[in-house]
Amino acid sequence: MSSDADELEVSVWRGDNASGRFEDFRVPAQENQTILDVVSWIQQHRDPTLSYRYACRVGMCGSCAMMVNGVPRWTCRTHVKVALKDNRISIGPLRNLPVIKDLATDMDPFFDKWVAAEGMHHPSRTRDDAIEQINPEDASRQEANKGIECINCSVCYAACDTVAGNDDYLGPAALQRAWTLYNDAKDAGKLNILEAVSGKGGCHNCHSQGGCSHYCPNDLNPMAAIAGLKRASALSFFKGRK
Amino acid sequence: MLTVRLYMLQRITALLMAPLVLGHLAVMIYAVQGGLSAAEILGRTQGSVAWFLFYGCFVVAVSVHAAIGLRVVVHELMGLKGTLLELFTWATAAGLFLLGGRAVMAVTLS
Ligand code: HEM
Ligand code: SF4
Ligand code: SF4
Ligand code: FES
Numbered sequence: 001m002s003s004d005a006d007e008l009e010v011s012v013w014r015g016d017n018a019s020g021r022f023e024d025f026r027v028p029a030q031e032n033q034t035i036l037d038v039v040s041w042i043q044q045h046r047d048p049t050l051s052y053r054y055a056c057r058v059g060m061c062g063s064c065a066m067m068v069n070g071v072p073r074w075t076c077r078t079h080v081k082v083a084l085k086d087n088r089i090s091i092g093p094l095r096n097l098p099v100i101k102d103l104a105t106d107m108d109p110f111f112d113k114w115v116a117a118e119g120m121h122h123p124s125r126t127r128d129d130a131i132e133q134i135n136p137e138d139a140s141r142q143e144a145n146k147g148i149e150c151i152n153c154s155v156c157y158a159a160c161d162t163v164a165g166n167d168d169y170l171g172p173a174a175l176q177r178a179w180t181l182y183n184d185a186k187d188a189g190k191l192n193i194l195e196a197v198s199g200k201g202g203c204h205n206c207h208s209q210g211g212c213s214h215y216c217p218n219d220l221n222p223m224a225a226i227a228g229l230k231r232a233s234a235l236s237f238f239k240g241r242k
Numbered sequence: 243m244l245t246v247r248l249y250m251l252q253r254i255t256a257l258l259m260a261p262l263v264l265g266h267l268a269v270m271i272y273a274v275q276g277g278l279s280a281a282e283i284l285g286r287t288q289g290s291v292a293w294f295l296f297y298g299c300f301v302v303a304v305s306v307h308a309a310i311g312l313r314v315v316v317h318e319l320m321g322l323k324g325t326l327l328e329l330f331t332w333a334t335a336a337g338l339f340l341l342g343g344r345a346v347m348a349v350t351l352s
Contacts, residue, residue, distance in 0.1 A: 165318030166243060204249035205314075233246050234253075 008080065010038055012050065013092040016099045022090060035068050035075035035083060039091060039103065052103035059217065062151035065158065066103050067092040072158035074151075074217040095158040110154045113170045118196040119177035122189025132186055140183040147180035147225055149218045156212035156222050168201030172212035172222030175203050179225035182232060194233050203229040243317040243327065248310050255307035262300045289352030297350065301342030309335035 008029050011022040025042050036054055043050040054064035059077040066075050068083045069090055083089055097105035114120075125132060134141055156172040157163055163171045170178075178197050181187045197203045203226045212222040244252075273283055287293045313331040316322045322330060 162318065168243075198246035200243055200245055202244075202246065204244040204246055230249070234250060237246055237250050 008038065008084070009088045010042065011088070011090045012039070012042060012103070013099075014050075014102055016101055020099070022092075029080070033080045035066070035073065035078045035080060035089070035091065036064055038080060038089065039066075039075065050103070051101040060151060062153035065094050065153045065155050067095055067158065072155040072215050074153055074155060077217065094154055096160070096163045097154065097158070105154075107154060110157050110171070110173070111152075113174040113201075114152075114177055116196065116201070117170045117174035117178040118189055118193045119174050119181065121181065122187050122192060124186055124188035134185055138185070140185065143228070144180050144183035147176045147220060147222075150176060150180075150220055151218060153217065155215050155217055156220075159211040159215040161209070161211065162205055162207060166201065166205055168199075169205050170197065170201050170203075172206075172226065175206070175229060176220065176222040176225040178203075179228050182229070194229075194236050197229050198233050203233065206230075243314060243323070244310070248313075252307055252310040255303040258299065258303045259307065262296070262303065265296065266300070284349065287349050290350060294346065294350040297342075297346045301339060301346055304342060305335045305338040308338055 006029055007026045010025045010027050012025060014020055014023045025046055027038050027041050030037070036057065039050070039052050043052070052064075052066070054076055055061040056063075057076045059074055062074070064075045065072055067073075067090075068075065068078060069085055069088075072094060073083065075091075080089065091103065093099045093103050094105045097107060097109060100106050136142075150173060152173065154173065160169075160172055162169050175197060178193050182190055182193050187193075206223070206226045208223055208227065210223045213220070213224070216222065309331050312334050313327060316330060317327055
């Protein structure tokens with residue numbers, strides 16, 4: 001196929017977990033064009049049955065992540081020029097998740113692990129109590145702040161080799177959420193969190209290679225959050241509570 | 243496949259091994275430079291409680307540390323899990339302990 005600067009050579013995964021293949025398309029190149037624009041163009045002009053997921057198109061909702069030329073990316077904010085290799089792009093469903101169809105993955109395992117990591121609020125007060133005052137300069141608040149911009153896109157989960165090798169591993173996003181809540185003065189579930197992240201799928205399985213932090217589109221650092229959980233659970237271990 | 247307990251065991255044994263490795267290397271270099279023969283070395287180690295404890299600790303630490311480390315590797319790379327994974331872990335620990343233990347006995351028992 002000759003490479004035409006006016007057109008991109010795009011191959012898109014069609015199928016599900018059980019079977020599938022990459023299908024080739026030629027897509028008009030634009031000066032300003034995201035990977036999601038390319039996928040949408042194919043669906044609107046070539047094949048209306050192409051399945052994929054997105055909502056906000058501005059990097060807020062976390063629903064559009066896919067594998068682009070082999071690496072996980074948020075497609076609505078990934079410029080084609082950043083990802084293009086020899087005028088070619090391959091676009092596939094996110095790694096480490098079951099594929100429903102084409103580019104749409106089943107994100108249930110990802111969210112189930114958030115819950116398993118106790119990544120939910122454990123209230124410390126009732127509605128009848130006064131709202132707790134939080135000092136924004138507080139060290140633990142600052143630590144918690146580092147993780148709050150997570151958009152649940154699962155890019156880190158797709159990047160993680162430990163997730164690929166260990167089905168139980170909770171993964172970087174869920175563990176980062178656990179660490180955020182662990183540092184939240186308004187969260188009363190510290191021990192529940194430590195217990196949840198200390199099992200066979202817990203934070204101790206992380207090899208600290210940093211794929212998660214490298215690919216996180218929001219420049220978050222789940223690897224550092226996991227290191228925090230390891231420290232906290234080690235201290236707790238020495239104090240005799242597991 | 244690491245719980246906090248296995249993780250701590252692996253780190254503690256690693257911490258234990260770091261000075262033991264250095265001690266082992268230092269004594270080795272000292273003994274070689276001094277021109278000690280095997281018989282002279284054995285003469286000093288055999289019957290020595292200190293050397294028994296030094297290398298005994300080493301063998302226990304390696305057995306625990308390597309068994310846990312290899313457990314992670316075979317789980318993540320080869321998919322071994324459940325009872326098989328437990329068996330593998332214990333067999334590795336026991337195997338290393340027997341091998342190392344035999345060597346320690348030979349060198350330190352009089
Ligand atoms: C001073 C000596 C040693 C130190 C400080 C040390 C330290 C460590 C540490 C920190 C890890 C965890 C790595 C991770 O979780 O990603 C590890 C893993 C491991 N160690 Fe050691 N180690 C030592 C000696 C040994 C020896 C003698 C053996 C084998 C006979 C061994 C075999 C392993 C294996 C197989 C792993 C698993 C690799 C992994 O989990 O990625 N280590 N070691
Ligand atoms: S640092 Fe830990 S969580 Fe992040 S990609 Fe590596 S193993 Fe996964
Ligand atoms: S940590 Fe980053 S990559 Fe992972 S889900 Fe959150 S925003 Fe996405
Ligand atoms: S569509 Fe919402 S983050 Fe991309």
